[in-house]
Amino acid sequence: MRVLHTADWHLGAELKHVKRLPDQLARVGEIVEICESQEVDLLLIAGDFIDERQSERMTVILRQVGDLLRPQLERGMQVVVLSGNHDREWIFPLLHATRELFLAGGESGLHFVWKPELKVLRSSRGEEVQLVLLPYPRQTAYDLEAIRFTDAADRRGQMGAAVKQRLKQFEKEVKAGPKVPTVLMSHLLIAGQKENGHELTEQADIPIPRVYLPNYAYTALGHVHVPTQLGSAAARYSGSIERMDFGEADQDREVVLFELDSTGLLSEPVAIPLHPTELRSIEWTDDVDLTLAARDIPPSTICKLTIRAPLGTNVRAIQAEARRLIPRLCWPPDIEWEGAAMNISPTSLALDRSDWQGTVRSYVKDQLTEDDPDFNRITAAVEELITEEALG
Numbered sequence: 001m002r003v004l005h006t007a008d009w010h011l012g013a014e015l016k017h018v019k020r021l022p023d024q025l026a027r028v029g030e031i032v033e034i035c036e037s038q039e040v041d042l043l044l045i046a047g048d049f050i051d052e053r054q055s056e057r058m059t060v061i062l063r064q065v066g067d068l069l070r071p072q073l074e075r076g077m078q079v080v081v082l083s084g085n086h087d088r089e090w091i092f093p094l095l096h097a098t099r100e101l102f103l104a105g106g107e108s109g110l111h112f113v114w115k116p117e118l119k120v121l122r123s124s125r126g127e128e129v130q131l132v133l134l135p136y137p138r139q140t141a142y143d144l145e146a147i148r149f150t151d152a153a154d155r156r157g158q159m160g161a162a163v164k165q166r167l168k169q170f171e172k173e174v175k176a177g178p179k180v181p182t183v184l185m186s187h188l189l190i191a192g193q194k195e196n197g198h199e200l201t202e203q204a205d206i207p208i209p210r211v212y213l214p215n216y217a218y219t220a221l222g223h224v225h226v227p228t229q230l231g232s233a234a235a236r237y238s239g240s241i242e243r244m245d246f247g248e249a250d251q252d253r254e255v256v257l258f259e260l261d262s263t264g265l266l267s268e269p270v271a272i273p274l275h276p277t278e279l280r281s282i283e284w285t286d287d288v289d290l291t292l293a294a295r296d297i298p299p300s301t302i303c304k305l306t307i308r309a310p311l312g313t314n315v316r317a318i319q320a321e322a323r324r325l326i327p328r329l330c331w332p333p334d335i336e337w338e339g340a341a342m343n344i345s346p347t348s349l350a351l352d353r354s355d356w357q358g359t360v361r362s363y364v365k366d367q368l369t370e371d372d373p374d375f376n377r378i379t380a381a382v383e384e385l386i387t388e389e390a391l392g
Helices: 021-037 055-074 091-097 152-176 290-295 316-325 353-367 375-390
Strands: 002-006 042-045 078-082 110-113 117-122 128-134 182-187 218-222 228-232 235-237 254-261 270-273 279-284 302-310 334-338
Touching (some): 002 218, 021 055, 117 152, 128 152, 302 316
Parallel strands (some): 042 078
Antiparallel strands (some): 228 235
């Protein structure tokens, strides 16, 4: 049985108001081509499948993904999609109930998993694999809705204990069950992994010590965006299929192909590279000609602009020119004032209206901490309001 491991598709996610769906679907198209050329029997998507919040956009996204996957499903490939921390809790039960959207007629080989599960799958050629499936540790996923946590540490402790308990339970069932190769697929933060761009820290996440991972034929993990081996080529994060932010601009992307027979892993897994979108940072100063700087930027490249200008400069003309010249420009640009004292407060900056966006961001940042449960929601709302005002 040939298995392809991928994760963290984040379909529908945006990068500072640049829509990423064309990039994401292009990578899905690459993955489908790999599945076809390598005659993959089973595609594992280890969490963070779809980020979209708007139901009407979600329908469009799912139809496009369905069109890409359908030919492989019709030839007999199976697809298992696991719930991650960015997947809405209500989405997977709904998708599981509407799987026929992805396959016209017959029984769908598409499986959406949002609760811990032990599942045996059989390929079209008759080979079997046993999957230990552990979604991201949410209370609803692990049937712990009645628990009230006293603080973040209590949440980490109790949810971590629930994951460890399920791992031990499934390990007993695997030993007592049919003798077929077993693969663990999970969307977890394994303790000790470095923070990866926008990934959650251990203080905000549910870190699980590596010693709790059973020694199965393969361990397919999602959640960390950098492709990472955990001491063995058979236990790894495949990484995300796209560069999600500028902290990942220099990182490669890949999927992992491995082959199983009745005894387990046939050979060392093979990493197959993907071709993620280029993320490019541009700096504007008085001696930079934006027309020349933008000339060699491919249309698909996503750019981040930093404007370095003397304090008080009216940067609107620079911003307007950048938007005209660069098709996929993150918005709004960063502005760094030259000659400004480091101790200028948000209150004093409020008098300088040429960078009212920076003033608003500074004020919000002073009012919140990154571990605030509403941090992402509030900052995203602030950026949306700034963009709406800047665009008139």
